[in-house]
Amino acid sequence: EAGVAQSPRYKIIEKRQSVAFWCNPISGHATLYWYQQILGQGPKLLIQFQNNGVVDDSQLPKDRFSAERLKGVDSTLKIQPAKLEDSAVYLCASSINSGLQETQYFGPGTRLLVL
Amino acid sequence: AQSVTQPDIHITVSEGASLELRCNYSYGATPYLFWYVQSPGQGLQLLLKYFSGDTLVQGIKGFEAEFKRSQSSFNLRKPSVHWSDAAEYFCAPASNTGKLIFGQGTTLQVKP
Numbered sequence A: 001e002a003g004v005a006q007s008p009r010y011k012i013i014e015k016r017q018s019v020a021f022w023c024n025p026i027s028g029h030a031t032l033y034w035y036q037q038i039l040g041q042g043p044k045l046l047i048q049f050q051n052n053g054v055v056d057d058s059q060l061p062k063d064r065f066s067a068e069r070l071k072g073v074d075s076t077l078k079i080q081p082a083k084l085e086d087s088a089v090y091l092c093a094s095s096i097n098s099g100l101q102e103t104q105y106f107g108p109g110t111r112l113l114v115l
Numbered sequence B: 001a002q003s004v005t006q007p008d009i010h011i012t013v014s015e016g017a018s019l020e021l022r023c024n025y026s027y028g029a030t031p032y033l034f035w036y037v038q039s040p041g042q043g044l045q046l047l048l049k050y051f052s053g054d055t056l057v058q059g060i061k062g063f064e065a066e067f068k069r070s071q072s073s074f075n076l077r078k079p080s081v082h083w084s085d086a087a088e089y090f091c092a093p094a095s096n097t098g099k100l101i102f103g104q105g106t107t108l109q110v111k112p
Helices: none
Strands: A005-007 A010-013 A019-024 A031-037 A044-050 A053-056 A065-068 A075-079 A088-095 A110-114 B003-005 B010-014 B019-021 B024-026 B032-038 B044-050 B056-058 B064-068 B073-078 B087-094 B106-111
Touching (some): B010 B019, B024 B073, B044 B073
Parallel strands (some): B010 B106
Antiparallel strands (some): A019 A075, A031 A088, A044 A053, B056 B064
């Protein structure tokens, strides 16, 4: 079974530029998560989708970050404009469904460096 | 609000020695608890999880964890560490929507 796919793996941009990350979850998984992991910290949830609806985006900086999952499968996370503090690893995860007992499967992440 | 603390930022053990990584959580009801491992350049991999029942949970790679409600702890253990266990370990309770609340992580270094 294929795992969670993410691209690109690495991205270097200058501040004020825009960037987009792509995630393809495990087939059949209804729930998709985007986490931000800053160096030396644990991952922090940015947004959670159930199919193509948003479950939780309380920690998404909506003035610059946006995410969509239009057909309930793939998802794109965008930053516009980027700031230095956005340098982090962006992890995508998926699970069969939402809920306390669901196991989340993580992709390899996209490492972003903002100069 | 839920929170989780991993008191040890960095731990070094000798290969073959036993290991215990600490995790303390703050949660009103019975928590759903997970331990994940992250190797350099890799995504997070689930080691084990606790929902209910037996408080001693077995996971992959020879790891186990014990849920102690009285101490609000969910410590991860392994009897004999292998060099390949060097990685970062995260404890994470889950919210009622399934959101994982990760601790700061503990970096494990294994000495030959």
